[in-house]
Amino acid sequence: MKYTECVAHTLVSLTLVGVLLMASGCQDDNENGTELTPGADTISALDTNTTVDATPQPDGAKSDVMPDITTNADTVEPEDDTTTAPNDAGTIDIMEPVPDSGPVEPPPGALKVTTVLSGLVRPWAIDFLPDGRMLLTRRTGDLHIVDTATWTVSAPLSGVPAVWYDGQGGLLDVLVDPNFEENNTIYLSYSEPGSNGTAGTAVVRATLGENSLSQVAKIFEQVPKVVGPNHFGSRLQFDPTGALMVGLGERFDYLDDAQTLDNHMGKLVRIHPDGTIPNDNPFIGDSNVLPEIWSYGHRNIQGMAVHPDTGVVYIHEHGPKGGDEINRPEAGSNYGWPLACYGDHYSGVDIPDDHAGQGFTEPLHYWTPSIAPSGMTFYDGDIFPHWKGNIFVGALAGKHLARVVMNGDEVVNEEQLLTDLNQRFRAVEQGPDDALYVLSDDASNGQLHRLTWE
Numbered sequence: 030m031k032y033t034e035c036v037a038h039t040l041v042s043l044t045l046v047g048v049l050l051m052a053s054g055c056q057d058d059n060e061n062g063t064e065l066t067p068g069a070d071t072i073s074a075l076d077t078n079t080t081v082d083a084t085p086q087p088d089g090a091k092s093d094v095m096p097d098i099t100t101n102a103d104t105v106e107p108e109d110d111t112t113t114a115p116n117d118a119g120t121i122d123i124m125e126p127v128p129d130s131g132p133v134e135p136p137p138g139a140l141k142v143t144t145v146l147s148g149l150v151r152p153w154a155i156d157f158l159p160d161g162r163m164l165l166t167r168r169t170g171d172l173h174i175v176d177t178a179t180w181t182v183s184a185p186l187s188g189v190p191a192v193w194y195d196g197q198g199g200l201l202d203v204l205v206d207p208n209f210e211e212n213n214t215i216y217l218s219y220s221e222p223g224s225n226g227t228a229g230t231a232v233v234r235a236t237l238g239e240n241s242l243s244q245v246a247k248i249f250e251q252v253p254k255v256v257g258p259n260h261f262g263s264r265l266q267f268d269p270t271g272a273l274m275v276g277l278g279e280r281f282d283y284l285d286d287a288q289t290l291d292n293h294m295g296k297l298v299r300i301h302p303d304g305t306i307p308n309d310n311p312f313i314g315d316s317n318v319l320p321e322i323w324s325y326g327h328r329n330i331q332g333m334a335v336h337p338d339t340g341v342v343y344i345h346e347h348g349p350k351g352g353d354e355i356n357r358p359e360a361g362s363n364y365g366w367p368l369a370c371y372g373d374h375y376s377g378v379d380i381p382d383d384h385a386g387q388g389f390t391e392p393l394h395y396w397t398p399s400i401a402p403s404g405m406t407f408y409d410g411d412i413f414p415h416w417k418g419n420i421f422v423g424a425l426a427g428k429h430l431a432r433v434v435m436n437g438d439e440v441v442n443e444e445q446l447l448t449d450l451n452q453r454f455r456a457v458e459q460g461p462d463d464a465l466y467v468l469s470d471d472a473s474n475g476q477l478h479r480l481t482w483e
């Protein structure tokens with residue numbers, strides 16, 4: 030069984046629309062925008078075509094910046110669950126990724142970049158519906174349905190919860206339920222306003238209509254809500270058992286809380302799609318630990334992807350000055366923040382690199398200096414046969430799309446794509462047409478690019 034993120038095979042007919050290249054100037058943590066006032070909400074599609082060709086680079090030897098790591102088999106063994114579990118898939122086999130037999134030669138052609146949407150105000154996430162249409166969130170608090178045949182963006186849907194739109198907060202990720210054709214259900218993560226100027230990440234599930242959401246139900250709320258505009262995470266994915274994984278941030282000023290388990294700061298959380306808690310979570314039965322917690326010691330999780338062969342969830346998270354990480358979170362594991370990091374504090378204060386020696390789990394991969402990763406997908410389509418199994422990660426401060434080459438669970442090479450566009454890349458997904466869709470982050474001219482090989 031494949032756990033691909035997009036299962037429909039509607040071939041979208043593309044009306045090519047234009048591009049207006051625009052550097053946004055946001056650097057560092059890399060995330061903080063330079064402009065927090067919502068811009069005009071007009072979304073326009075321009076009428077010129079733009080393509081960018083790039084010469085592929087061979088997948089060479091392993092980079093010398095990567096740590097030597099040994100990965101273990103994932104130990105998830107779902108047990109009988111007495112809680113309500115609408116999507117509980119029961120017992121499954123979780124496999125290790127199989128090492129590749131070797132690099133696949135690129136087919137004739139080159140990377141083609143077609144800009145299909147422009148003028149987006151603070152876009153944040155995309156996901157595809159089984160009929161080929163696309164959902165688009167904007168941090169302003171707006172959810173749209175995009176007709177991918179005409180690249181027409183709908184008016185904002187009603188029914189979206191009120192969001193705390195400031196700093197890095199607002200409407201964040203969107204995820205389509207694997208059984209959407211039966212239940213019309215989607216999930217949204219967002220920064221939820223609290224009392225006295227506080228905020229925290231929350232997740233709702235809702236029924237998607239043409240113009241509105243209905244049956245909106247909050248299924249998770251990060252506690253405690255705190256003041257501060259940074260590090261809300263967040264990304265959503267389903268794990269191989271049908272549980273929903275919620276990747277969170279440590280809310281920046283609360284970094285030490287990433288190491289304590291009575292809060293949701295810097296945690297990866299695992300819940301059932303209705304918000305109940307799986308009874309095979311790693312800390313079930315420990316009264317001192319919040320039972321939603323799957324793993325901890327994370328900093329700011331803004332990427333999450335499902336391995337196409339194993340169904341296992343991988344994440345990435347921001348480091349501070351260096352030390353962005355890719356991890357394959359295992360039940361109950363501690364990923365070290367803020368006690369271990371391949372970067373250091375912004376002040377220059379050292380943070381020990383060594384994870385394993387301190388009892389923490391080493392990352393599969395890290396970036397020093399930081400690229401400020403956001404968005405993540407495995408590629409499993411036929412347009413890029415030579416990129417099958419690669420991980421694609423958007424880079425905000427790094428202003429490129431990272432192609433991370435995997436051999437089994439080992440990272441063996443990396444290539445920077447789309448550097449010519451000079452844009453902050455917020456999200457990347459594989460579409461139902463097997464193209465890669467890359468969303469750029471901007472206060473007024475966010476763009477969606479369709480990547481093919483022609």
Ligand SMILES: [Ca+2]
Binds near residue numbers: 372373382
């Ligand atoms: Ca360090």
